[in-house]
Amino acid sequence: MIESTHSLTAPRHVAIIMDGNGRWAEERRRPRLFGHKAGVDSVREIVETACEIGVNVLTLYAFSTENWNRPSTEVSGLMGLLQSYLQSELRTMLQNDIRLHCLGQPDRLPTEVRTVLLRTIEETRSCCGMTLNLALSYGGRGEIVEAMRVLARKCQEGGLDWQTLSEADVSEHLFTSGQPDPDLLIRTGGEHRLSNFLLWQASYAELYFTDIKWPDFRKEQFLEAVNSFQRRQRRFGKTGAQLQAE
Numbered sequence: 001m002i003e004s005t006h007s008l009t010a011p012r013h014v015a016i017i018m019d020g021n022g023r024w025a026e027e028r029r030r031p032r033l034f035g036h037k038a039g040v041d042s043v044r045e046i047v048e049t050a051c052e053i054g055v056n057v058l059t060l061y062a063f064s065t066e067n068w069n070r071p072s073t074e075v076s077g078l079m080g081l082l083q084s085y086l087q088s089e090l091r092t093m094l095q096n097d098i099r100l101h102c103l104g105q106p107d108r109l110p111t112e113v114r115t116v117l118l119r120t121i122e123e124t125r126s127c128c129g130m131t132l133n134l135a136l137s138y139g140g141r142g143e144i145v146e147a148m149r150v151l152a153r154k155c156q157e158g159g160l161d162w163q164t165l166s167e168a169d170v171s172e173h174l175f176t177s178g179q180p181d182p183d184l185l186i187r188t189g190g191e192h193r194l195s196n197f198l199l200w201q202a203s204y205a206e207l208y209f210t211d212i213k214w215p216d217f218r219k220e221q222f223l224e225a226v227n228s229f230q231r232r233q234r235r236f237g238k239t240g241a242q243l244q245a246e
Contacts, residue, residue: 011183013057020189020213033077038215049219065139097129103175104138140199147173184229188214
């Protein structure tokens, strides 16, 4: 267990852009897949730590819709790592009451990977501890467009009135329906952009950027990000004086 977490009030939902695997490997003159393999160890440690400190939802940006444009050898290697991770971590998920959920387009995944993914989702469906979202073949703009299509069809069929559509209606038709929006969004690897990740949901997330590349981002670094989140005042449009008076 983590001794330093007793004073922490964990964010309900933490989202992470796991960046820097390839550059981490290149700095060591190794193939990019070497960095992705090292990154899997960080995934395990961060999932364990998030679960221990009481995070309700952890979302990991594992593979974007744009990542399909990478060299086929790298894509194939990433799919193999995903399959191996799901197969090796199922028991741990069940032991720690972790429910797996997929954000994105699982139909685009290779058949063997999709089969393992759907089986893991089904076997963890009754878990009621932390939810682990894997964003796979995911793009934030595409997610919003798909939600708009569904809403437009419901309005056309008479199930909804377009004049009364609300933000809640949109949220209910996103991949994260029923989940709280991210409180904290972390990006490793030194870049300072969202890269089409949770564009709707992250509108009020606290952003945390670090130069540390994902294979080196472990429990200590994650807790530093959570501590940074705890020191911030989330005003949601109000003044600090208003919050103090509440």
